[in-house]
Amino acid sequence: MEDNNLHLSLKRKNRFESTKSGYDVVIVGGGVNGLGTAWDAALRGFKVLLVEKGDIGSGTSSWSSRMIHGGLKYLEKYDVPLVRESLKEREWLVKSAPHLVRELRFIIPFYKNNQNSAMILRLGMIAYDILSFDKSLKSFEFFSRKKILEKEPGLNPKDLKGGCAYSDAQVDYSERLCYEIALAAKEAGAEILTHVKAIDLNVSNGKVNSIKIKDELSGEEVDVPTKIVINDAGPWIDDVWPKEHISLPRMNGGTKGTHLVLHSFPGAPSDAFYYESDDARPMMVIPWKDRYLIGSTDIPFVGDLDTASATQDEYDYILYETNKVLPEAKLTKKDVIYAYTGVRPLPYSEGSKVSDITRRHKIVDHKDKYDGLYTLVGGKLTTFRQVGEDFGDILSKRLGKNVKCKTRKMKLPGGNITSMEELRNQIKNTGINETLIRRLADQYGTIGVKLSKFIMEKPERQEVIDEAFGLTVGEVEWAVTFEEAYRLSDVIARRIMTGLEDDLGLGSIEPVSKICAKILDWNEERRLQEIELYKNYIKRLEVK
Structure with missing residues (x-):
């Protein structure tokens, strides 16, 4: 070593x-x-x-809605070329990284007071479908008021006229x-x-x-x-x-977007929701890793880009809008596990409305x-x-x-997959613990086969150091040795991915930091410093 x-x-x-x-x-x-x-x-x-x-x-790149989408909202600005470009790229990603990018079904409820009428939304759906003529995802479908409430009974029935469903895609780990x-x-x-x-x-x-x-x-x-x-x-x-x-x-005229992460709640949808806020902004409720993302905001931002975080106004806005469309939820700030904020890299346009940029x-x-x-x-x-x-x-x-x-x-390195079932069988054949197979396949794609073999080479690499996530010693060693993770935050937040769990990776930070220290030759002072740096890094995510 x-x-x-x-x-x-x-x-x-x-x-x-x-x-x-x-x-x-x-x-x-x-x-x-x-x-x-x-x-x-x-x-x-x-x-x-x-x-x-x-x-x-x-x-x-780490702080988006984690959607791979064609830009349905862009049709409002008649930006057909951008929508077509985005839909082409969505299809490429679905096929080039099938372990990371998967179809996500969205429900759009039509309400009486929406800025866009039900007819306009119907036309938008038809246009979106035509522009994605080469897609492998499902086509749209329309719902009557009765049918959409049968499908999603948690929806607010007041002034509900009907709805529709369409498909985009989601990347669990951008x-x-x-x-x-x-x-x-x-x-x-x-x-x-x-x-x-x-x-x-x-x-x-x-x-x-x-x-x-x-x-x-x-x-x-x-x-x-x-x-x-x-x-x-x-x-x-x-x-x-x-x-x-x-x-x-x-x-740069970037705008700030905040998402809140929650566990399932009363009235939580089975599919994602895409709906209109009181100020006519697109809002979403998105199933994600057995939890939900809700948001987001779109606010002009001037400040420290490295420490942008959710404000009380953003919590209030997102929770209000979610409770409005899903009244059984009765969400409060206490229900939020953590929140993350990113700044969109939009062109600077003095005096322009955010929605017009x-x-x-x-x-x-x-x-x-x-x-x-x-x-x-x-x-x-x-x-x-x-x-x-x-x-x-x-x-x-x-x-x-x-x-x-x-x-x-071309495909991405982990995406050369015939089927996810076949990939899981390849990982299973390495002899690895069966409880890890699905996660390794989803998280690493075909790279997961090499990783599994690496883990199985030595008994000590098979030790599980985070029971809830199923994290092994071998995954940490792999991240540092082969994936150029040089800091503790690199490992936790962007390689092994425990940094997006409920505890933000703190539950296994001691064993993870000790493995990093051994491979990267950190002394004890440096190891403790890396832990403090990581704790400081996640302060922006903590609910305040």
């Missing part, structure tokens, strides 16, 4: 220092869109470096989705360095020639020669470069001042692959490499 510790430490240091050799493109931001861009570019043969100041998917995109990019040849921050851009005669990066763990800094720099930092795009050196107009992504070319610098403004979880393709086309044209996009016909 000591040799492996040394190997991991030296390997990371050597990878950081080797960046001095230079790249075709450096991508700043390890969220879903930055990772998708790295994957596409690497597959086209470009030499790619991606740097992320935190961990893979540790920003907005964190694992991000990791698999990162793995795909690495397998294609990209270098991905986490806990490495872009701190400056070097420009000569109006043209980008290198980027300065800093290893947040060691403090070391290097200049990395590059032809192109892509700022893919989501809502952080305006904060990447020192303003005294790189002067750009404000580009486009959800399309836009690639900004800064050639007039900083030739070779591009910024992604906007971007959604569902359409990351298309963002990567768009950037790949730009790179191919600019750098003279006539190579077409390859990601459209």
Whole structure:
């Protein structure tokens, strides 16, 4: 194990220092869109470096509604191209990561006082269905008032006129989705360095020639020669470069979205609900990992993006709207297990209503001042692959490499599955405890077969250290050894996924931290420091 510790430490240091050799493109931001861009570019043969100041998917990509959707709401703005693009990408993800992305059925109740009439909603359903002509998901269906109340008796019957059902998709762990995109990019040849921050851009005669990066763990800094720099930092795009050196107009006008996590409650629906709030916002009640997500808000946000959290007004708003549509629930703040908040990376549009701000992504070319610098403004979880393709086309044209996009016909590393039943049988055949089979299949896909074999190699790896979740020692060892988790929060929140359980991973933090300490060569002081850092990290999720 000591040799492996040394190997991991030296390997990371050597990878950081080797960046001095230079790249075709450096991508700043390890969220879903930055990772998708790295994957596409690497597959086209470009030499790619991606740097992320935190961990893979540790920003907005972790804090969405966890929906892979076509954007039904966008039809209100007549943005048909965006809806069609999103529906195509939804279908690709359902087929490319079937272990992580699954069909989710939604119920929309039609109420008398909705902003959109039942007829408009019917037309919207028909349009949504036509635009998803190549889908594998179920088509829509309409319900009379009587039928929808039979199906979902918890619905508020007052002024209810009927309803409909349609399908989108859900990703239980967007964190694992991000990791698999990162793995795909690495397998294609990209270098991905986490806990490495872009701190400056070097420009000569109006043209980008290198980027300065800093290893947040060691403090070391290097200049990395590059032809192109892509700022893919989501809502952080305006904060990447020192303003005294790189002067750009404000580009991000992000809005804050909060979700509350609860156990099942009286009147809780069997399918997801999509309904209209008093202020005509779309609200949702979504089954998720034997619990429910309810929300979300959509509020212009100015503040510390790294610590955005739910306010009392948001609790009141979400609970009121949920209780209104499901009156038996009688939910209060005491029913909330935890809450999470993300900031949507929307374009800055001074004076615009939040609902009027486009959800399309836009690639900004800064050639007039900083030739070779591009910024992604906007971007959604569902359409990351298309963002990567768009950037790949730009790179191919600019750098003279006539190579077409390859990601459209590929699957993610854990998604090469004939059927989930067959995958579960493959995991079962490793001899692993039967209680772990379904979770490992769902969480890791085909990677779960390799992980199961790794766990079964040594009896000590089979020890369960979190009975409720079924977490084994081997999973923690795997996360650190093979999945480049360098901090305790990386392991708990975005690899083994106990960080999304009711206790936010605290129930097994001692054994998990000791395994990390052994492999990463932490002394006791460092281990305790990592525990405190993790506890500080989850403060934003705790109900206050």
